[in-house]
């Protein structure tokens with residue numbers, strides 16, 4: 158199966174996710190050793206959506222990151238540009254209003270959401286700053302963003318161990334399960350090349366977000382960044 162390169166050409170990225178869509182959720186559980194469920198719960202807590210609030214879940218894939226918002230009473234819109242991922246999601250959760258859209262040119266009006274969130278998606282978008290600006294545009298003044306993404310473990314010895322797992326163990330193991338080693342080589346390489354916690358916070362400030370803050374989860378394997386659109 159074809160993998161994307163670190164240039165993150167949108168057609169290549171979408172086609173790679175089309176290819177893994179069927180096994181995406183199961184493989185996630187396996188390769189994260191079940192940690193993904195905790196990361197998702199903390200993301201939902203950070204967004205703290207009230208019932209009836211409008212939440213955009215960007216790069217929502219199969220909608221796994223969107224479901225808890227809907228189940229909590231928010232009006233969540235899962236959006237993604239991989240039709241394969243959207244189809245799997247729509248089959249599983251026909252009640253959710255999946256919308257096809259590119260994170261760098263969102264098909265939504267200005268100020269149409271109370272909050273926007275993106276889980277394990279921003280790293281795959283060709284232009285990080287353009288996506289951050291689009292998220293700012295579609296959120297109302299005073300609205301918030303929460304980004305859940307792989308990051309850089311803070312403790313040196315753990316970072317070394319993790320990077321060994323990432324680069325040496327994860328691609329062959331996930332490749333054997335899915336018969337698609339290339340996509341997991343991409344996963345490992347894209348995580349290693351991704352900005353640190355502080356660098357991402359700077360990009361958010363540069364895109365116009367204020368009150369930018371982050372917290373590390375699982376020792377910094379994942380970071381949750383949050384910010385507010387200036388009123």
Ligand SMILES: C[S@@+](CC[C@H](N)C(=O)[O-])C[C@H]1O[C@@H](n2cnc3c(N)ncnc32)[C@H](O)[C@@H]1O
Nearest residue numbers: 174216217218222237238239259260276278281
């Ligand atoms: C790792 S999946 C994350 C899915 C989901 N948020 C989750 O937590 O399971 C990354 C998703 O980002 C989407 N994506 C990447 N670049 C995108 C872009 N420019 N616009 C919209 N979606 C994009 C991919 O299609 C893929 O479904």
